[in-house]
Amino acid sequence: MESNDDLESRWKRLEEKFREKFNKEPDLETILMLIGMQELRNTQHKFNKEEKQDLMHIATCTVLAQSGYYNLSRYDKDGWPHFEKAKQLPELSGKEQEDFVKDHVLLYFQNLEREWQP
DSSP, rough: OOOOOHHHHHHHHHHHHHHHHHOOOOOOOHHHHHHHHHHTTOOOOOOOOHHHHHHHHHHHHHHHHTTTEEEEEEEOOSOOOOEEESSSSOOOOHHHHHHHHHHHHHHHHHHHHHHHHH
């Protein structure tokens, strides 16, 4: 995991990209929901509150899968991915948990950028 100063500066750059693209101030939950929608490959559906929570769960599992904490196990009949825990998450305080997820979100977008480069 990166130092807190570096994490914060990288996170601010990501927030700025989202502000430029969507003209809104993003927060971690919003960014997770967008990752979930991308992983579900369904951005047209109007999601209810429970589905939005499911999207954030999909996103969290997806970004933490990069470090081996979760594995994609299957897709259900509606195309929703399901994950299995692969290893125990570290015990962290609330702020440490948030930073842990943010660091993985940043890694997710970094990897996405690599995939899209020619």
